[in-house]
Amino acid sequence: MAGNTMLILGIVVSFLFSLPYWLPSMVIRLRTFIFTKVNGDEGIQIPGKEIDASEFKRVYAHKSAAGRSKGANLSNLFWYWLSPGAEMHQEHIEKWDNYDQIAAVTKKVLSVSNKEIEELLHKCATPIFLDNIKGKWKLVRLRDFIMPICVDFFYELVFKEVCSKQDQKVIIKHSSNVVGALKCCVLRDMPKRNQLTELLVSKLKLGLFPYDFPENYTLEDKALYIQGVFFTTAIVQMSDALTHTFLVLARHNDVQTKLSENLEDRRFLDNVISETLRLYPLFGIAHRVTTDSIELENNKSIAKGAVLCFNYPDFHKIGYTNPSKFIPERWDTISKGESNYLPFGIGANRPCPASHMSLIMMKKMITFGTKQFKLFSSVEHTRSLPNKGACILVSRNYTLSRRKKAILLAFLKVRDQWEKVYTSLVQLVYGFIMIMHARDLKLTTNYYKNPHSKDVSKTIVSKELFNVSEQS
Numbered sequence: 257m258a259g260n261t262m263l264i265l266g267i268v269v270s271f272l273f274s275l276p277y278w279l280p281s282m283v284i285r286l287r288t289f290i291f292t293k294v295n296g297d298e299g300i301q302i303p304g305k306e307i308d309a310s311e312f313k314r315v316y317a318h319k320s321a322a323g324r325s326k327g328a329n330l331s332n333l334f335w336y337w338l339s340p341g342a343e344m345h346q347e348h349i350e351k352w353d354n355y356d357q358i359a360a361v362t363k364k365v366l367s368v369s370n371k372e373i374e375e376l377l378h379k380c381a382t383p384i385f386l387d388n389i390k391g392k393w394k395l396v397r398l399r400d401f402i403m404p405i406c407v408d409f410f411y412e413l414v415f416k417e418v419c420s421k422q423d424q425k426v427i428i429k430h431s432s433n434v435v436g437a438l439k440c441c442v443l444r445d446m447p448k449r450n451q452l453t454e455l456l457v458s459k460l461k462l463g464l465f466p467y468d469f470p471e472n473y474t475l476e477d478k479a480l481y482i483q484g485v486f487f488t489t490a491i492v493q494m495s496d497a498l499t500h501t502f503l504v505l506a507r508h509n510d511v512q513t514k515l516s517e518n519l520e521d522r523r524f525l526d527n528v529i530s531e532t533l534r535l536y537p538l539f540g541i542a543h544r545v546t547t548d549s550i551e552l553e554n555n556k557s558i559a560k561g562a563v564l565c566f567n568y569p570d571f572h573k574i575g576y577t578n579p580s581k582f583i584p585e586r587w588d589t590i591s592k593g594e595s596n597y598l599p600f601g602i603g604a605n606r607p608c609p610a611s612h613m614s615l616i617m618m619k620k621m622i623t624f625g626t627k628q629f630k631l632f633s634s635v636e637h638t639r640s641l642p643n644k645g646a647c648i649l650v651s652r653n654y655t656l657s658r659r660k661k662a663i664l665l666a667f668l669k670v671r672d673q674w675e676k677v678y679t680s681l682v683q684l685v686y687g688f689i690m691i692m693h694a695r696d697l698k699l700t701t702n703y704y705k706n707p708h709s710k711d712v713s714k715t716i717v718s719k720e721l722f723n724v725s726e727q728s
């Protein structure tokens with residue numbers, strides 16, 4: 257009897273301890289399967305069976321790959337994740353729908369010199385980089401550590417005044433919720449997001465954003481545009497780009513040492529950034545709807561109205577030796593233009609307007625950061641960063657004993673393994689709930705059903721978003 261109990265106990269304990277080794281990957285496979293079933297396989301995957309990597313850039317840049325949101329079920333999901341106001345976001349509006357005027361506003365806001373970018377970033381990062389670690393060491397989650405810096409930076413860039421602690425809190429709550437929902441780690445929290453819209457409307461009323469918008473834009477439309485471009489995309493993208501770069505350094509001590517000893521070697525810094533963005537591109541898939549047919553090289557063609565899904569992570573792995581390995585030196589011998597590498601999209605078809613600013617920011621933050629601290633980590637590094645880049649920051653004025661470092665790294669590893677069990681299940685459940693909710697709401701489809709009463713539908717859609725929000 258006692259022998260049987262021990263056997264059962266042994267099986268249960270072994271089962272529990274084996275969970276981190278098989279459950280997360282099984283849940284990811286299940287999630288991909290369920291999501292594809294629920295979403296339907298509407299899009300043409302590129303690279304894929306019909307169009308391979310050699311045609312990726314040509315098709316992406318084609319003048320008929322011009323539709324952005326209308327006609328793609330996938331847009332319903334993105335608009336859901338990025339609401340309120342995806343219909344006002346430069347990234348989602350159609351070329352023929354006020355696009356040029358909106359893109360011109362973004363361009364003006366981003367037109368600042370390299371020196372101004374560096375000075376503002378230095379000012380915003382100083383309190384966090386210096387005061388936070390106070391000459392010692394600290395366990396941090398990089399995304400949470402970096403996000404306030406990005407918030408202060410973009411707030412001041414947009415409104416030309418220092419961000420108050422109170423406003424910073426509102427923006428962080430919004431941006432964290434967007435990034436968490438995009439990665440299916442949390443559900444949308446619309447009251448938090450709507451609080452930011454209200455804050456932005458109040459700033460606009462003070463005349464803090466004097467740019468030329470299309471005449472029919474209301475104050476709420478303008479607030480939603482600012483929220484989308486500068487307090488969703490900019491903060492989410494920059495926090496993630498910097499988290500990836502610092503985490504890569506934390507996990508590759510040789511690269512970190514070489515970088516910190518040769519900070520004036522701009523080429524090596526460039527290579528580290530390029531390799532990070534190759535392995536961890538911030539876009540998983542960018543989609544387009546064809547406005548006319550596109551001829552392919554095999555004499556076949558893509559029909560008008562097709563949804564093209566450009567898969568960045570897959571594209572960035574084709575044509576490289578050891579594609580899954582982080583090897584910054586590879587960029588010494590290969591050219592970015594001739595490689596399968598497009599971190600900021602394709603020049604001819606709505607590329608990232610902030611590519612220049614983003615690279616300056618990354619260089620500045622890495623140079624400044626590695627001068628102040630060393631980083632170490634033993635957590636898994638994936639593109640979706642569910643662990644938010646957990647790592648140890650050690651002030652350069654402090655010596656962390658080998659023993660203490662080994663204990664901390666072991667702690668991070670074990671915690672990460674168990675968190676993975678939990679987060680993979682959470683991602684499965686929340687992902688399913690959000691996909692079903694987005695399918696139900698059909699925000700993009702409903703918006704474009706009424707193209708002749710745009711002003712009315714804009715207001716209705718955003719009001720609808722506000723109401724839905726409260727329910728979720």
Ligand code: HEM
Pocket residue numbers: 346347348359362485486489490491493494497533538539542543598599600601602605606607608609610611614615
């Ligand atoms: C390292 C950081 C960043 C990366 C890697 C990145 C990447 C990209 C990519 C790949 C696209 C093209 C997507 C497509 O083809 O549909 C894009 C578009 C865009 N990005 Fe970025 N981005 C970054 C930072 C930013 C920042 C800081 C901002 C805002 C200030 C921003 C605003 C936008 C906007 C508005 C678009 C849409 C452009 C259009 O459709 O006209 N991005 N980004």
